[in-house]
Amino acid sequence: MRLAILIFAFAFSMGAALADPLPSWRDGEAKSNILSFVREAVQPGNPAYIVPAERIAVFDNDGTLWAEQPFYFQLAYAIDRVGEMAKNNPDMLAQNPVLEAAAEGDMQGVLASGHDGLLDVIAASHSGMTTGDFKQSVGEWLASARHPTSGQRYHQMVYQPMIELLVYLRDNDFKTYIVSGGGIDFIRVFSEQVYGIPPEQVIGSSIRSEFQVTETTAETVKLPELFFYDDKAGKPVAINHHIGRRPVFAGGNSDGDHQMLQYTDRGGDRPGFALLIHHTDAEREWAYDKGSTIGGLDNALTEARERGWTVVDMKNDWRTVFSFQLGAQ
Amino acid sequence: MRLAILIFAFAFSMGAALADPLPSWRDGEAKSNILSFVREAVQPGNPAYIVPAERIAVFDNDGTLWAEQPFYFQLAYAIDRVGEMAKNNPDMLAQNPVLEAAAEGDMQGVLASGHDGLLDVIAASHSGMTTGDFKQSVGEWLASARHPTSGQRYHQMVYQPMIELLVYLRDNDFKTYIVSGGGIDFIRVFSEQVYGIPPEQVIGSSIRSEFQVTETTAETVKLPELFFYDDKAGKPVAINHHIGRRPVFAGGNSDGDHQMLQYTDRGGDRPGFALLIHHTDAEREWAYDKGSTIGGLDNALTEARERGWTVVDMKNDWRTVFSFQLGAQ
Ligand SMILES: [Ca+2]
Ligand SMILES: [Ca+2]
Incomplete structure (x- = not known):
């Protein structure tokens, strides 16, 4: 029994020494x-x-x-989302080149539009819905989208x-x-x-x-x-x-x-x-x-x-x- | 010993029954x-x-x-604080009747000034210092002020x-x-x-x-x-x-x-x-x-x-x- 205790103590101290957080x-x-x-x-x-x-x-x-x-992953979501929304509501793109670029998945076109263009894409893709619906949309996107x-x-x-x-x-x-x-x-x-x-x-x-x-x-x-x-x-x-x-x-x-x-x-x-x-x-x-x-x-x-x-x-x-x-x- | 256990169990169940959260x-x-x-x-x-x-x-x-x-207790702090500040800097009251009322501890005068007057008192008493200094000031006030x-x-x-x-x-x-x-x-x-x-x-x-x-x-x-x-x-x-x-x-x-x-x-x-x-x-x-x-x-x-x-x-x-x-x- 004393041997068993010794072995246990040894194993325990080894474990502690080896454990790397x-x-x-x-x-x-x-x-x-x-x-x-x-x-x-x-x-x-x-x-x-x-x-x-x-x-x-x-x-x-x-x-x-x-x-x-x-590119920031949230931007990928925004662009995918604009493309999704435009399928049901093509009018949202009317005369907005950056939203058109987003709907076509043209990341370079979106990035070239600068700060204001990015805000347009965020505004179009992130608003007009409840917080709960937004979170559900992001969850579905995470489950399906893939890093390029x-x-x-x-x-x-x-x-x-x-x-x-x-x-x-x-x-x-x-x-x-x-x-x-x-x-x-x-x-x-x-x-x-x-x-x-x-x-x-x-x-x-x-x-x-x-x-x-x-x-x-x-x-x-x-x-x-x-x-x-x-x-x-x-x-x-x-x-x-x-x-x-x-x-x-x-x-x-x-x-x-x-x-x-x-x-x-x-x-x-x-x-x-x-x-x-x-x-x-x-x-x-x-x-x-x-x-x-x-x-x-x-x-x-x-x-x-x-x-x-x-x-x-x-x-x-x-x-x-x-x-x-x-x-x- | 069985009696002791019984008494303990009884006392415990009584305690649980009596405990009112x-x-x-x-x-x-x-x-x-x-x-x-x-x-x-x-x-x-x-x-x-x-x-x-x-x-x-x-x-x-x-x-x-x-x-x-x-009155809201925070307003009492604000008024006391304006009075305190005005001792060292009387100019802050210049031509501002609501701050003058506050410095005199005239709560009715402050309340009569309406929403804009209250915001003046809050702005004067709550800003222009670090968050840490503000918290220290509130702590000292709580330790000394008394409800009217x-x-x-x-x-x-x-x-x-x-x-x-x-x-x-x-x-x-x-x-x-x-x-x-x-x-x-x-x-x-x-x-x-x-x-x-x-x-x-x-x-x-x-x-x-x-x-x-x-x-x-x-x-x-x-x-x-x-x-x-x-x-x-x-x-x-x-x-x-x-x-x-x-x-x-x-x-x-x-x-x-x-x-x-x-x-x-x-x-x-x-x-x-x-x-x-x-x-x-x-x-x-x-x-x-x-x-x-x-x-x-x-x-x-x-x-x-x-x-x-x-x-x-x-x-x-x-x-x-x-x-x-x-x-x-
Ligand atoms: Ca970073
Ligand atoms: Ca309340």
Whole structure:
């Protein structure tokens, strides 16, 4: 019996020693920085200890939790949706070249139309229906559409190392949030299933909505008008608005996340952890930073190096990028 | 030993039978409706069962969780704050009669100035500082100011039966939220300590803020401009924006809560519980409804009676109103 106990104790300690909460992360500075921060944050008495209620972790979505190339996935939805709608209502395209381009699936034509054209496409595809109907439409699209280069479902284009990081943080009583420039209602459709993040922990850009009530129904209906653009300096503002606490951990990948990382970093006597994903892997994913129209990264990378933020070199720091690539390794 | 077990078992079953989760509620329809709803909601297999993630309960604040007479408490803060600021900066009052009235503590003069005058007082007292400094100011005020008729601290003017209801719902895995026409940052100062509701579960009206960063600091700063007015049809819109789920339980006290109660009530095949607090106790609290400039209640009460919502008759349904009155009973 004493032998059995010994064997059990040995096996248990081996298990603990072998258990790696971030198996898709290669050993290196990024991984060890994360592990050190979390271990100290949960250790009572450690000067870097953080009470559980204050363990707020925020993450950008496009390019941080899932891919964003060759175009934002939500834009693919918008274009598919305009094509779908135009089948039943061709008049909606009348004399609007960008909607015509969208209806033909001409992504380059849509992108060439600039900011105003994109807003036209978002307005046409995201409004004029209840929030519930919109979410159902997105859910159906996710179940059928495929990414143009990988051929995968869009919600499979999520970064396996980041999924592990989200789980690791939650296992240590961090509350994980998404803070995205993408649409709040769009992300809420898959955030719980894909990231384990419930709708009430999703913050994003939004269009206005209005309340409509009848004798038997009561719904919010989406309107073709911007309410809040959750990007750049809007991100700390939205974090304060939705959460009311300063994060202690923030992850992003572009200059759109710069202010959110600053807000987390400059936490006074409790500086937070700023994580920047650098897309360096042209083979398994994409390589881009400064000058990219999607996910441009310049000033935030400069500040990350100046202030010693943790920069993830995707090519070297990640053993796996997408879980669907695991079989190929 | 068998006797000891028997006594223990008897005492335990007695304890269970006697344990009343809502001791400040008198037996009656309101109390029994609440108890039935919650018991069915948490009973797997019951047709009215609700999965824990969907157990969202929302509550108005002024007049629902704490008192709102003889004026909204936040307005008392605003007026005290203008008086405080004017001591150091008398120029701020120049040629603005409503700010002069506020600085003199003349509540009637402020109220007489109407909606625009009130916004002037809120703008002057709630903006031009970081969110952190604002919260510190509110905290200091709560620790020193006293309610004009009861002489109590404002945060002691909370309804003991509603505190019990919040705890009872949370004990049954409901997530409790505040959805208030009052200021989101104002309520967040005391919501955790007083109601057990953390800042990220407070929704309210808000003014705009902007992000300001230096080499060593990064703060949101409050601006003198309305961002969102969380009242009437704004409440379901804000609930959808912040939570992304339809509540299954909602409590309010005025026509400002009417749409939030409709949104909860008309939940399709999962109708929610709508609770309306009717101020009927002029002796222990105040008696008011239709025609009151503060907390006016008319259409919501009519619909509550038509649709069988649960209406709390404060005078008859509540054994205790404020915990500080307990000694007097
Ligand atoms: Ca991004
Ligand atoms: Ca109220």
